[in-house]
Amino acid sequence: MDRIKVGIIGFGRSGCNIHADAISQKKDLFDLVAICDELPELRSHQEFPNAEAYAKAEDLIADPEVEMVVVSTYNYTHAKYAIQALDAGKHVLCEKPFGFTTADVDAMIAASKRNNRVLQPFQQRRFASDFEAIQEVLRSGVLGEIGFVRICWPGFGRRWDWQTSRVRGGGQLYNNGPHLIDYGMELFGDSDPVVTSTVRNMLGSGDAEDEIHVMLQGEGAPQVEMIISATCAFPQDRWLICGRNGTLRGTGTELEWKYVDWSKYPERKTDMNPLPGRYFCSEDLAFTTGSWKEENTGNTDGGAGSNPASAPALKLYDTLYRAIRLGEPQVITPEQIRRRVAVLETCYRQNGIPFPEGTRQ
Numbered sequence: 595m596d597r598i599k600v601g602i603i604g605f606g607r608s609g610c611n612i613h614a615d616a617i618s619q620k621k622d623l624f625d626l627v628a629i630c631d632e633l634p635e636l637r638s639h640q641e642f643p644n645a646e647a648y649a650k651a652e653d654l655i656a657d658p659e660v661e662m663v664v665v666s667t668y669n670y671t672h673a674k675y676a677i678q679a680l681d682a683g684k685h686v687l688c689e690k691p692f693g694f695t696t697a698d699v700d701a702m703i704a705a706s707k708r709n710n711r712v713l714q715p716f717q718q719r720r721f722a723s724d725f726e727a728i729q730e731v732l733r734s735g736v737l738g739e740i741g742f743v744r745i746c747w748p749g750f751g752r753r754w755d756w757q758t759s760r761v762r763g764g765g766q767l768y769n770n771g772p773h774l775i776d777y778g779m780e781l782f783g784d785s786d787p788v789v790t791s792t793v794r795n796m797l798g799s800g801d802a803e804d805e806i807h808v809m810l811q812g813e814g815a816p817q818v819e820m821i822i823s824a825t826c827a828f829p830q831d832r833w834l835i836c837g838r839n840g841t842l843r844g845t846g847t848e849l850e851w852k853y854v855d856w857s858k859y860p861e862r863k864t865d866m867n868p869l870p871g872r873y874f875c876s877e878d879l880a881f882t883t884g885s886w887k888e889e890n891t892g893n894t895d896g897g898a899g900s901n902p903a904s905a906p907a908l909k910l911y912d913t914l915y916r917a918i919r920l921g922e923p924q925v926i927t928p929e930q931i932r933r934r935v936a937v938l939e940t941c942y943r944q945n946g947i948p949f950p951e952g953t954r955q
């Protein structure tokens with residue numbers, strides 16, 4: 595195999611625990627040849643002892659050995675390093691958020707086109723097995739037309755790292771928001787949504803939001819609500835999907851759904867009079883049920899906490915290898931993720947949050 599030689603900028607939780615780990619599991623396809631971090635103690639990996647260590651992103655980007663650059667630095671620096679690396683002739687795998695604004699993403703796409711290099715957004719959770727199971731149920735059509743979707747990531751706890759600080763582009767909109775909004779937009783469809791959002795800081799030590807509510811609405815599309823909470827101490831379903839024929843609910847590891855076949859029931863014409871005998875509309879519905887359970891718990895949670903890197907990350911690396919070496923179409927494209935960034939940008943503007951320095955507006 596003609597392995598792709600990778601350099602990683604930002605060797606923290608994501609750079610090391612997700613990307614180096616994925617590369618270590620895909621050694622037939624990728625090799626880690628360079629590591630860059632501002633912190634000297636983080637510039638190495640035991641499985642890649644020969645990887646060149648860099649203090650400055652610019653130096654890693656200039657390394658002729660490096661063919662592909664992973665950008666896993668602070669949120670507000672992604673577009674800058676992605677563009678520098680593309681202009682240096684490297685392919686780029688860029689962590690979420692894939693830029694702060696559509697202007698950021700446009701500049702990244704332009705750099706990818708003018709240098710004829712692959713620009714890959716890292717949205718590995720698209721390949722999470724719970725979401726893949728949901729897509730299969732939706733494709734089967736058993737739930738009928740979908741009117742309402744709720745995606746909920748609850749939790750109760752404080753954070754005090756840079757992800758709570760606006761200066762570094764922290765906050766849940768651009769931290770875990772890109773995962774939820776990717777799911778939400780996949781379920782919403784191809785039209786542009788009307789976006790409504792509220793954000794607040796409840797427990798985080800910094801000035802950025804740790805709770806977000808985002809709603810997508812539009813003609814002929816389901817209403818999609820997305821919630822990330824820092825103050826929800828009781829478990830909640832991650833998924834609720836309501837359609838004309840039935841409903842799906844569940845967590846990242848277990849889903850269930852049930853639906854009716856309306857063709858088996860008599861037509862109901864609107865009766866403009868009170869029903870006889872003060873009767874309330876009611877009919878016995880026979881539901882057909884379905885369920886899904888995660889067999890391999892590594893598959894759903896694709897985040898930096900899963901070690902070894904989980905199946906979603908590995909799947910994304912497979913698609914990326916095929917895009918770079920075989921010229922296959924990317925499964926997750928920059929243009930798709932641009933539409934998600936447009937939603938995030940709208941939320942930022944709606945809530946009057948100043949963009950971090952360097953953001954293209």
Ligand SMILES: NC(=O)c1ccc[n+]([C@@H]2O[C@H](COP(=O)([O-])OP(=O)(O)OC[C@H]3O[C@@H](n4cnc5c(N)ncnc54)[C@H](O)[C@@H]3O)[C@@H](O)[C@H]2O)c1
Nearest residue numbers: 604605606607608631632633666667668669689690897898
């Ligand atoms: N896709 C996912 O599931 C996922 C999970 C975790 C983090 N992330 C993303 O990865 C990025 C990093 O997050 P993290 O949790 O790994 O944070 P982290 O703080 O653990 O790591 C960031 C590292 O980058 C280094 N760094 C920052 N700017 C640098 C620069 N200019 N040059 C060299 N090194 C630099 C820091 O020293 C630090 O070690 C964020 O954008 C985050 O959104 C994605």
